[in-house]
Amino acid sequence: MEKRVGVYICHCGSNIAGYLDVEKLTEYAQSLDSVVVARHYAFMCSDPGQDMIKDDIRELDLNRVLVCSCSPTLHLRTFREACQAAGLNPHLCEMATIREICSWVHSHDEQAATEKAMALVAAGVRRVLYRDPLETRFAPVNPNTLVVGGGIAGIQTALEIADSEHKVFLVEKEPSIGGRMAQLGKTFPYLEPAMDILAPRMKQMVASEYVELMTYSEVTELSGYIGNFKAIINKKARNVDAAKCDSCGACWEKCPVEVDSEFDHGLSKRKAIYRPFPEAVPNIPVIDHEHCNHFLSGDCTICQEACPVKAIDYEQEDEEIEVEAGAVIVATGYDTLDPTPITQYGYGKFDNVITSPEFERMASASGPTGGNIVLKDSSTPKSVAIIHCVGSRDENYRQYCSRVCCMYSLKYARFLKETLDADVYQMYIDMRCFGKGHEEFYKEASDAGVNFVRGKVAQVTDITQEDEEKGKLIVVGEDTLLGTLIRIPVDMIILSVAMQPRAETDKISRVFLLGCSADGFFLERHPKLDPVGTMLDGVFAVGCCQGPKDISDTVAQATGAAARAIELISKGRVEMEAATASVDEEVCSACGFCEAICAYNAIEVDPKKRLAVVNEALCKGCGACTVNCPSKALQLKNFGPKQLMDVIDEATKEYAGLAS
């Protein structure tokens, strides 16, 4: 069939037309082989611009379209849809970029810019001439969603999706859901106890017929692609039969082994058979094999004997469960920085230097001290200094701002003022109270008589200089507002420690093929326009695994991710990449280079057939395999070597030297 090409040159206002001669370029395009029509216009992406293309396709019987304008990442989709609307296969439309790599970078030399644009247009025409029509393919979407992580982010996402009456699998590695929020005392800026808001949501998770909870479980493998993921989940043995257990507590009361409670950051003890906290969901204990005498030496059966309903089952083993889902939401949360290496703050050296997570547990009504703030000797502190930015905004540790420390530090100050009438010193660098109601909260703390000292603390010491410092910890630093050195003697020091990526981030990123930004948190697809998407279609990252944020922001993001999952489910199908790789079976040597290099696990070598096999559903058409294949047995549809060579020849025809 005769190939009839239409070439459309965009002015992009003055972005292109201001720097190169579009008239001359159009004339040149018109002179090229197979070009039926060449036009230029102010904005090709506008409605009139698109209509121009559509009309020509119909009236001039065009079967190839080349739009010469911005980058295809911006508007290829726009122009392909326009072509499709006029009855042309969208893959027969291509773009030549004459803005980003031409007019913008050669704005000082119109003639050279015009000549380069001519080469790009000529090469573009060659490219579009070689294009074959491809079929847009769709894959069905599995209506289930997999949520990984049972903190507030995961819970919120799961409940939103369950509300739309779709199944959610929630996988949590700890024995209970609740995450970090369950460990908090009150929340800023309205001082509601965290558990009061969280507990009802946790209960809903059990009540909902659409949520399948898998606690004490971890996703070990994810395969598949958007709409059709398959996850392998390792469900650890609880050694307690959930169907029988009624959480009476007889087992953990009798258990003779005491271990530091992880949930209370070591401020209390738990047993070897335990539930992490009283409001745990599910409210079923687990046996910690590392400490349980039965698993260590085999002779203790105290809990089994104590259990009135015979729920203890030492024989229970880890299970491997396979789950299928259309979307995956990663909400694996954060860790807090261990301030021990920052030796000048004396954490680990002085008893009454504590971290913010430890303070949260003390301040929690159901916590180890019943909501009382106490010193190591059980007395009440009369003065407290709160050191901000411990590890945050610090090039030696974490460069970023953890975004919540200013606010929770204010919360501590108000709590200490209200409950103990203590002297409170906020040792801050900048107060960052940018959220709704946050500035007001700051004002209230200030009005309540909290002392604000601006400056970085140099040291915490117990070496006294004056009598009034005796028996106290002294905060030494500079008040940068007054420009003076200060020494503040206090009873207790709270370190507002940085939020940081989970220690297991590497493992998680490998399982879910997530990238990380420079700060170590999971990378979102676009910081502004797609803050919950990731580079892998159908996998979303929400909450603090994507970056530090407070509960409100986490919930907003989680709701957003739920909407994205529901969008996918309600659409019911996903568009697959059409320009996928294919294997020339006559040429393939089955060496496996392509299999090794494919980032999407889309290629496998079949050892029997001795051939590489491309899974078209997984292939993103990135082309990595095609360039890595030494025989060029792998080729991307519409990007074959001949097609590319011809384009390169055309683009460089003026410059060809005696290369070979």
Next chain:
Amino acid sequence: MAKSATLAVKDGKIRSSINALLADLLSKQVVEAVLVPLAHPAGNNVVQSLVTNPDYLEQADVFAPVMPVNAGRIIQAMTRLTPANKKTAVVMRPCELRALVELVKLRQAQLDNLYLIGIDCPGAYSVSDYPKYAAEKTSDDFVKAAWNGKDDPMLRAGCQVCEYPVPLMTDLTIGSVGQDLKKQLLLLASTEKGEELLEGLGLTAEEDSQAAAQRHTAVDQLLNKIKETREKFFEQTREEIGGADKLATVFGPCIKCQNCRVACPVCYCRECFFVSPTFELEAEKYLGAAEKRGAMRMPTDTLLFHLTRMTHMAASCIGCGACEEACPNAIPLLKIFQLTGTNVQKLFDYIPGRSLEDELPPTAFKEDELEWIGEK
């Protein structure tokens, strides 16, 4: 860990002692076949042969200084589709073993049922030079002279600068370095398969024998000496071919026959890209290109061919020199490939043919490699 036994050299005859050992492998049914070079009755060549009747092993000549085909290629041809279904011992030179290891990693050969027997290799002559030597001397003379430390200018260029004249990965080594060759050879088992061979032959293997220690010391000395030789060689080669102009000159005689590609034991594509339809062009393309350039060299793309082959092979080049041997126009391919290959391999901390565990650089993904690129 290595266990070893000694093989007595009967009447001072190395070749026949080894041949008797190989014949034992068959007659004692330790293996069912042996791949080994047999001397051609005419005496002018030695060819790899797959032997099942032990009588033929009288003609075996593992030290004969000639290597018409890198045996890695032979094993590839034999096991690419299916692994060996019978226990087969293969007697190979270190560079042949290394080629085989690369081919296995490239999934072009399979080691199941193969028993790798490596020799300490004193080198080889060109196929065309060999008859002159064979007319006057025996392989016993050759191996004795070689380990006496005499330089032999007649050796193939690749053998003169060979980096690893001793096997890197093998089941059993027939050790001749550091041994009193009038009396004995060393049989060094480095794997369970190797031990199985010794056991099958009824030889008692001992740990850390004196003979093994002697070989170890001698090998160290040998490798150190080679290091110096290679440094000089690289320096000289850089002067000869360094820079784009010299590279164009050195490839000047290429007629794009692609013999080098065919002879290379590791170049494994079933269909080379350079014989694919991508390079079948219409006359107008040739004439059009000629018009643009004023003149165009024919056949086209000779340099591109070599550079492409180099990109594909540099990391796995084991320096056997088969390419250079195959070139009808005496292009010093071994020099070029060894210079490039050694540097590329250093870059990726990769020694081709050392072990099956080392990942091939093109397939290994390391997050933190080559970070200096783009720094300037």
